[in-house]
Amino acid sequence: MAEAAPILVMQGVSKRYGGVRALENAGLEVEAGRIHAILGENGAGKSTLIKILAGVVAPDAGRILLDGREVAFDSPAAANRAGIVCIFQELSLVPDLSVADNIAISNPPTRFGMIDRRAQRRMAKAALLRAGAGDVHPMALVKDLPLSRRQMVEIAKALARDPRILILDEATSALTAADVAKVFVVLRRLRDEGLALLYISHRMHEIAELADDCTVYRNGSNVATYRAGAKSDAEVVELMIGRELSAVFPPKPPPKPQSAAPLLQVRRLGWTNRLRDVSFHVEAGEVLGLGGLDGQGQRELLLALFGVLSGVTGEVRVAGRLVTPRSPSAAKSDEVGMALIPEDRKTEGLMLPMSVAENLSFAALDRVSRAGIIDRDREHALVAEMMQLLAIRAGSLDNPAASLSGGNQQKVVIAKWLMAEPRIILLNDPTRGIDVGTKQEIYGLLRRLADRGAAIVFYTTDYSELIGCCDRALVLYDGAIRRELVGEEITERALVASALNIGETAEVLAAGAAR
Amino acid sequence: MKDWRYALAENRATLLAFAVFLVMFAIYAGNHPAGFSANVVQTASNKGVLLALVAVAQTFVVITAGIDLSVGSVFVLANCLGSWIVVGAAWQAALGVLGVLLAGVACGAVNGLVVIVGRLQPIVTTIATGAVFFGLALLLRPSPGGDVYGPFADALTGRVLGVLPASLIALAAVVIVLWIPYARSPIGRAAYAVGSSEQASFMSGVPVDLAKFWAYVLSGLSAALGGLFLTFVTYSGEASAQTGGTYTLYSIAAVVLGGVSLYGGSGSAIGAIFGALMFRTIGDLLFVFNLDPLWQPLFQGLVLLAAVSLGAARLFQVRNRLELFS
Numbered sequence: 001m002a003e004a005a006p007i008l009v010m011q012g013v014s015k016r017y018g019g020v021r022a023l024e025n026a027g028l029e030v031e032a033g034r035i036h037a038i039l040g041e042n043g044a045g046k047s048t049l050i051k052i053l054a055g056v057v058a059p060d061a062g063r064i065l066l067d068g069r070e071v072a073f074d075s076p077a078a079a080n081r082a083g084i085v086c087i088f089q090e091l092s093l094v095p096d097l098s099v100a101d102n103i104a105i106s107n108p109p110t111r112f113g114m115i116d117r118r119a120q121r122r123m124a125k126a127a128l129l130r131a132g133a134g135d136v137h138p139m140a141l142v143k144d145l146p147l148s149r150r151q152m153v154e155i156a157k158a159l160a161r162d163p164r165i166l167i168l169d170e171a172t173s174a175l176t177a178a179d180v181a182k183v184f185v186v187l188r189r190l191r192d193e194g195l196a197l198l199y200i201s202h203r204m205h206e207i208a209e210l211a212d213d214c215t216v217y218r219n220g221s222n223v224a225t226y227r228a229g230a231k232s233d234a235e236v237v238e239l240m241i242g243r244e245l246s247a248v249f250p251p252k253p254p255p256k257p258q259s260a261a262p263l264l265q266v267r268r269l270g271w272t273n274r275l276r277d278v279s280f281h282v283e284a285g286e287v288l289g290l291g292g293l294d295g296q297g298q299r300e301l302l303l304a305l306f307g308v309l310s311g312v313t314g315e316v317r318v319a320g321r322l323v324t325p326r327s328p329s330a331a332k333s334d335e336v337g338m339a340l341i342p343e344d345r346k347t348e349g350l351m352l353p354m355s356v357a358e359n360l361s362f363a364a365l366d367r368v369s370r371a372g373i374i375d376r377d378r379e380h381a382l383v384a385e386m387m388q389l390l391a392i393r394a395g396s397l398d399n400p401a402a403s404l405s406g407g408n409q410q411k412v413v414i415a416k417w418l419m420a421e422p423r424i425i426l427l428n429d430p431t432r433g434i435d436v437g438t439k440q441e442i443y444g445l446l447r448r449l450a451d452r453g454a455a456i457v458f459y460t461t462d463y464s465e466l467i468g469c470c471d472r473a474l475v476l477y478d479g480a481i482r483r484e485l486v487g488e489e490i491t492e493r494a495l496v497a498s499a500l501n502i503g504e505t506a507e508v509l510a511a512g513a514a515r
Numbered sequence: 516m517k518d519w520r521y522a523l524a525e526n527r528a529t530l531l532a533f534a535v536f537l538v539m540f541a542i543y544a545g546n547h548p549a550g551f552s553a554n555v556v557q558t559a560s561n562k563g564v565l566l567a568l569v570a571v572a573q574t575f576v577v578i579t580a581g582i583d584l585s586v587g588s589v590f591v592l593a594n595c596l597g598s599w600i601v602v603g604a605a606w607q608a609a610l611g612v613l614g615v616l617l618a619g620v621a622c623g624a625v626n627g628l629v630v631i632v633g634r635l636q637p638i639v640t641t642i643a644t645g646a647v648f649f650g651l652a653l654l655l656r657p658s659p660g661g662d663v664y665g666p667f668a669d670a671l672t673g674r675v676l677g678v679l680p681a682s683l684i685a686l687a688a689v690v691i692v693l694w695i696p697y698a699r700s701p702i703g704r705a706a707y708a709v710g711s712s713e714q715a716s717f718m719s720g721v722p723v724d725l726a727k728f729w730a731y732v733l734s735g736l737s738a739a740l741g742g743l744f745l746t747f748v749t750y751s752g753e754a755s756a757q758t759g760g761t762y763t764l765y766s767i768a769a770v771v772l773g774g775v776s777l778y779g780g781s782g783s784a785i786g787a788i789f790g791a792l793m794f795r796t797i798g799d800l801l802f803v804f805n806l807d808p809l810w811q812p813l814f815q816g817l818v819l820l821a822a823v824s825l826g827a828a829r830l831f832q833v834r835n836r837l838e839l840f841s
Contacts, residue, residue, distance in 0.1 A: 056718070077720030092718035096711035096780035097704075098525070105708060106720040114699040139521035157719075 005068070007032045007196050008053075008084075008165055013062030014220075015048050022048040023059070024220040030165065035187060035197040037207040037228070040217030041240050041293075041496055043461060046200055049217070050169050053198075054086035055079035080106060083164035087154050087171045095143035100124035102142055103157045123160060131156035132182035148175050155183060159190075166190065167198040172206065173295075184210055202293045204233060204500050216240055233502050241463075241492040248440060249468030250447040255487050256283045256471070261320030263455040264424050266305070269314035274300045276480040278314070282424070282455040287446055289470030289490070290459035292499045297479035298459040299343065302426045305457075306340040307331040318424065332420055339417035343428040349413035352402040356392075357383045359401045359412055364419035386415040391441060407438030414445065425449060427458045431465065443469050463495045477501045528774025529786035536789045539796045546803045553678045559799060560680040561672055561748055563792040567686055568741030569762045570769035570791040571694065571784045575734040577770050579727050580710040580779025581630065581637035585645030586738045587763030589622045591754055592652040593742025598661025598752025601743070608664035615743050616736060622648055623735020627728040645763070652754040659753035661746075668747035682744070686788065689740060694784045697733065706730050710779025768815070769794050772822050794818075 006029040015023040023045045030036050040046045051057045053064070055073030064071050066082055073079040079086070093102050100121050101108075109119040124138040133152035142150060151171065158166060168187075172180050187210065191197055201207055207214065211228040216239040224239050231239075262281040269278040275297050282288045290298045304312045307325030316324050318336055325331035331338040342349045350359055360383045361368055368379040383397060390411045393404075401412060410430060417425070427446075431439045446469060450456050460466060466473045473490045475483045475498040483498040485491075523530075540559075544551040569586050576583040593615050600611035622644070629640045675681050697703040705726035708716040717723050741762075746752060767777075773790025775782025797818055798811050 075720070076718050077722075080720050088718060092715045094708040094711045094715050094719070094780070096776075097708060098521070101704060101708075102719075105704070105716075108701050108704060110701060114696055115701060115704060117699075137521065139518060139525070141524070 006030055007067060009063075009065040009068075010049075010053075011063045011065070013049070013052060013059045013064070015052065015057065015059050021220055023052075026062070026217070026221050028215060028222060029225070030196045030198060031213070032164070032196045033191055033194045034212040035191050035199055035210055037199045037201070037211035037214045038217060039207065039214060039236065039240060041463065041499070044217040044240070045220040046217055047169065048220075050086060050088075050167055050198075050200065053079065053084055053165075053167060054088075055084075077106065080161055080163075083162075084167065085158045085161050085163035085165070086167040086169065087158050088169055093142045093150055093154060093157070096141065098139050098141055099128070099136055099145070099153050100138035102153060103127050103138075103160045105157070106161065124156070127156040127160040128153070130159050130186065132179075132186050148179055151175055152179060152183075155186070159186075163195065165196045165198065167200075169200045170202070172201060172203070180206070202500060204236075204502055233497075237493060237496050237500070237502070241496050250444050252447075252471060252487075253285070253451070256286055259283060261317075263319055264305075264457070265317040265320075267315045267317075269301070269304060269312065269316070271300060271304050271309050271312045274479050275304060275312075276478075278476075278479075278481055280474055280481065280484075282457060284423075284453045284455055285450050286472070287450050287456045287458055287470050289466040289473035290457065290476060291463065291466045291473050291495050292476040292482065294461055296476040296499075298476050299428055300479070301476070302340060302428050302457065302459060305331070305426060306338060332422065337421075337423035339420060339422035339425050341414055341417060341425070341427040341430050343430075343432070349416075350401045350409060353400050355398045356401055356404070356412060357397040360386055360416050360419060362416060364416075364421075367420065382419055386419055389418075390415045390445065407434040410434050411438065411441070414442065418449070423454055425454050425456045427456070427460075429460055430458075431460065431462065463492050466490055466495060467492060475499055526783070528781070529783045529789070532773045532786045532789040532793065536793045536796065539793055539800065543796055543800050543803055548803070553674060553680075557674055557680040557682075559795070560683045563795045564682040564686045565741055565745055565748065566762065566765055566769060566795055567788040567791040568689065568737055568744060569766040570773065570787040571689065572734040572737035572741065573766035573770045574773075574775050574782065574784040574787040575697075575706070575730045575737065576637065577767075577775050577777060578710045578779060578782060579706050579730045580713070581727070581730070582767070582777070583626065583641045583731070583734050584638060584763055585622065585626060585641040585648055586734065586766050587759035587761070588645040588648035588652065589619055589735055589738035590742040590745065590762050591759040592622065592648045592655075593619055593739040594745045594749075595652040595655040595661070595742075595752040595754050597743050597746035598663060599655060601663050601667065601746060602661075603664070605664070605666070608667055611664070612667070612743060616739050619735040619737075619739020619742070620732055621735070622739070623732040624728070626735065627731030630731065631724045631727055645759070649754065649756065649759055652759075656752045656754045659751055659755075661752040663746045663750050665750075668750060671744065671747050685744070689737070690785060690788070693733065693737070697729075698783065702726055702729050707780055711781070765791070765794060768819050771819065 008030040010026065010028040013023055013026045026045060026049060028049065038046055048057065052059050055076045055078050058074070071082055073082065094105065103124040104120045108115045109123060110116055121138050128134055128136050128138065131152055133149070133156055136145065136149055136153060142153065145153065155171065172183060175183065187197060199207070199211060208228070213225065214228055215225045216223050216236065218240060258281065263284040264282040266281070267279050269275055278301060290301065292298060300309065303309050305316060305325070307327045307330055315322055323336050325336055325338065330336065357380065361379050364382070365374065368375050368382060392408050392411045392415065401409060404412065414430065431442060446456055446458065458470060467490050470490060471487065473485045473495070474481050475485065475495060477499065482501060485494055544555060547555050549555055569590050572586045573583055596618055597611065597615045600614050601608045602611065626641055626644050629635055629644065630637050671681050671685055673681050675684060702725065705716070705721045706729070708721050709723050709726045713723060769791035770787045771777065771790065772793050773782065773786035773788065775787050794815060797815050801808065801811055801814060
């Protein structure tokens, strides 16, 4: 690609979060007047890359060149001034302000020091029309708009800043097909106007339709850059996989046949438009994995089972009996016996300022209480047992939970729920951001719990865990189960292909087999 | 939807506060033993304007999703300082007014700096700084006393053209000179944005820290205006802990009644002013209906509870219960 000097070059960019490597010597070259797609599986470093370009996080090492001049952004505002505007996946709109206020938020037109509301409305209207969202009223409050309209406003807001480089991070994920078509017309026009567009999406057909160039990321580095259409879907999947197994997994038992009354049976579960017609079962002693790209409804599925969401349709059976948990306390009651290890241990799993012992016994207070009074001796005995089972390294049981390392905190969260002796254990990405050693201990623990007769539903964004830990895996896409993989079928290739919802899965698998 | 509907929706909370106040005041004036007279309005407005100015001060900070528990102390401090320096000849008193207002600005700047640079929660910060400000007031006026330049006081607490209370005109001037330009300026817009979603604001390149700083500074200024006015009403200064505490709490009540969201991001100082006048009228209503003044706190509390409950109605629509806690 030597026709034009690239407008943006990233060289040797690295970024670590604690012990986790997000980007390692990553590079990227983007030309003006082209749409450049970035591909990669979960955790490949795409979002960190975007955050660095947008000025949200600072890289540990590496250079960013804009028009050949080295630049560094200390805030999103600085990146905007340099002409780099990002449309984030999590919306950056202010809910209580009007559409026009939001579109003009960083540089409102003023007269005599006051915002010129009329000029601002004209500006907003023009930007909305440019984004193909003429149906949105500039005076409407953002919080009153449906998600798809908000996303269009987000695009209009980016356009109103006259960017030279426009970054779209899953910007079409909430849009209807008709909106996507409109947005694509807009994006092509912008490209023809000479903008450089960076397009991140997990929808392969969108990339095929839109992109001029593609760069594939894997393990925090760019592994290939090619002209769109130069590689088949199978070759792209091949480029994206290949993450080395980061931990050793315990051996798996032989597969279990489906019984008449599995421990957990879910039929036609639905919630708003985020979960559609989800049906599956888990046997006692089985570890069921939930896979797919981040944000395809896996988290909502676990929350729905645990009674956190209201308005859930469908039925949940435990050991053949119809139970539909309406609250977390109902879900952990004896007849259901469910536990959810939450994803964000700091807000949903632990009371950080309280002691380790207190945290541990929260979910099992009824088991250590007599006549409503907490039996301190019994509490301490149980806590000590759990500490030993999970090898939690804490200076003292009375230290605050906040003083433990991330890995040990996560073990406390798991131990806390195990003290209630659940039959069904739901885990929401429990190994994110913890060290390899602790990960291995958690894998071993999951298998031991299953062997003791628990049914485990394990959502993870790390494909190697689905492969190494799970007896079966369900791949979700857009709130529905896209594919079920059993035993040996769980391979990285099959997982990536079905996670991307590539139609010709058979072709991809065949290409892999032929290798 | 038509444009006017959006404009109406935007100002709904303020208009509602205005309407409720009008009804309450009509009942009050209609049943007053002396009837609806210029005197009744003047007395009511002098009392109401004191709280209204403190409520305006509270609004600036609440819009950024903060809370300022030092407004009552700044109010008292300004009162005590005013009783020392707004004296002498006209030009000396005018300089004194300026000094009092600058002191308010300084108090607000201290609050803002501690919250922004120290990254402390507004509630903790302003409890602490409020105690400091009150301590200063106590040093200035260990016992009630002092004086104020008479012509200023008479002009601002009297009547214009024989009917209009001067205090209301002064309050309107504060709205026109201070609030409206602020609310329409980029920095005021930034304050609303920060209160609504600090993260989205940061991502959008809004000057988050600057917006908060200005909110605290203007809060200090408005509270000092209120304290100055108290000096004009009472002709003296008094470092009363009770006055400080009451005004702080009532300012929060007034803000809520005026439709300013304690979650930040929406509402108007104009609404808060009507909230303050409403809150004052509740007490007066009890008076004209010959109810025991002992009922006043209970009654005010019930009205406040009703207003807060209306504001919480949206929570019934939440489908993911984790969002209730965020």
